[in-house]
Amino acid sequence: MNLNQLYYFNELVKQHQFSSAAKRLHIFQPSLSNSIKTLEKELNCNLIERRNGRVELTKYGQIFLESADSIILTLENAKHNINHTKQIENNTIEIGCIPTARENFLPHITSVFEKENSSTFHYIYHNGISNQICLEVQNGNFDLGICSKIDTYSDLNFIPLYVENTFFTASKLASKLDLPQSTRTIYLVYSTKHELSQPAQKLIDFITN
Incomplete structure (x- = not known):
């Protein structure tokens, strides 16, 4: 599991479509699809399911999303704090x-x-x-x-x-x-x-x- 997979999964949940998510992530749709499949294989469960052309979360996907959101938020806060500290140091x-x-x-x-x-x-x-x-x-x-x-x-x-x-x-x-x-x-x-x-x-x- 890597950070890109977390970001990809998070964006897919937001967009509800592989094509839209791939476009937002600036990657090819097959790359996004393979990343999600690899993630599901590693977790040994289905995180998403397709319903009427939309991507929806399974119960396992919902659990994983909460953790993924928390990790991403922690990373973004860390980036912000580091950049803020650098800005202070530079000024x-x-x-x-x-x-x-x-x-x-x-x-x-x-x-x-x-x-x-x-x-x-x-x-x-x-x-x-x-x-x-x-x-x-x-x-x-x-x-x-x-x-x-x-x-x-x-x-x-x-x-x-x-x-x-x-x-x-x-x-x-x-x-x-x-x-x-x-x-x-x-x-x-x-x-x-x-x-x-x-x-x-x-x-x-x-x-x-």
């Missing part, structure tokens, strides 16, 4: 980012990015400090990073994105001192040593162009 972008970038920059940029591409992407965010992010990008664990520039990672590409304000927040000193506001430049970082996925490359192109 997944892993981003290492400092917390402020995730809160303030990335939600806006990814929203506009998806609208322009008419696609939905799956983002996996990894919060971290800049040095850790650069290391993971260098090792190919993140597709890209949003962080400060670390000069020791000379093999990474750093593209300036925006400047953010930083504040000294130590509570005791902050209440006593008039501390100056400082700024830091936030960069997009990625590696050319590792092949980027198509969605990641699209996002980088979108951000930098």
Whole structure:
């Protein structure tokens, strides 16, 4: 018994005619007939009978149909789940980012990015400090990073994105001192040593162009 026999039997039951079922299955009618005969021989019972030019199920055929439908449904669900998982994986972008970038920059940029591409992407965010992010990008664990520039990672590409304000927040000193506001430049970082996925490359192109 093989899967084709299950699909053939299922379609024959739906169409009630060998000619119609064979046409729907894109096979020759003798091939369909031989497949059903082989199935009946293997099960040692008649699954169908002909009545007034129509194919009808026997009681054994009805029992077999329930199992065949269940198997086909399980297979179709498995195919759907696999394809769905592949789609997510193919549209997944892993981003290492400092917390402020995730809160303030990335939600806006990814929203506009998806609208322009008419696609939905799956983002996996990894919060971290800049040095850790650069290391993971260098090792190919993140597709890209949003962080400060670390000069020791000379093999990474750093593209300036925006400047953010930083504040000294130590509570005791902050209440006593008039501390100056400082700024830091936030960069997009990625590696050319590792092949980027198509969605990641699209996002980088979108951000930098």
